Amino acid sequence: MGNTKSGAVSKEILEELKLNTKFSETEIVQWYENFKRQCPTGRISKEEFQDIYSKFFPDGDAQTYAQHVFRSFDTNADGTLDFKEYIIALHMTSTGKTNKKLEWAFSLFDVDKNGYITKSEVREICTAIFKLIPRNELSALPNDENTAEKRADKLWRFIAKGDNERVA
Numbered sequence: 001m002g003n004t005k006s007g008a009v010s011k012e013i014l015e016e017l018k019l020n021t022k023f024s025e026t027e028i029v030q031w032y033e034n035f036k037r038q039c040p041t042g043r044i045s046k047e048e049f050q051d052i053y054s055k056f057f058p059d060g061d062a063q064t065y066a067q068h069v070f071r072s073f074d075t076n077a078d079g080t081l082d083f084k085e086y087i088i089a090l091h092m093t094s095t096g097k098t099n100k101k102l103e104w105a106f107s108l109f110d111v112d113k114n115g116y117i118t119k120s121e122v123r124e125i126c127t128a129i130f131k132l133i134p135r136n137e138l139s140a141l142p143n144d145e146n147t148a149e150k151r152a153d154k155l156w157r158f159i160a161k162g163d164n165e166r167v168a
């Protein structure tokens, strides 16, 4: 292990994160130390991310969903999550602010990243979400949303109107 980079967060990243999230400098520095400990290379690969996700859903299949979540966090699309992307992701999914959550949900559903959500993208994400649900819990779901198709239809009716419309 060389000593090419210092162990601290760079000033630019720190300033940017302070501007774009509600986290304080102390919190960001703490997150960074945690991140470095868990991930000495400073980057999380898709495989590592899938592993982390699988631990949260031991009874379901989290692989597909983890891939979608990873894509929505990997804002520069280079196939890894760096510290900045990780903190922004954490902020978007954990903060109480509805517009931030919506922003994230939008990027989650926009599978091909073209700025629009289509019904088939909604169905794709619902299918991934359904794989997270353990089999014995599926039977307990209400009749109008106990399959990925039904859930997608319902969600689509809520956010859009016709089958061929798209959400921008």
Ligand SMILES: [Ca+2]
Binding pocket: 074, 075, 076, 077, 078, 079, 080, 081, 082, 085
């Ligand atoms: Ca990235």
Ligand SMILES: [Ca+2]
Binding pocket: 109, 110, 111, 112, 113, 114, 115, 116, 117, 118, 121
């Ligand atoms: Ca799209």
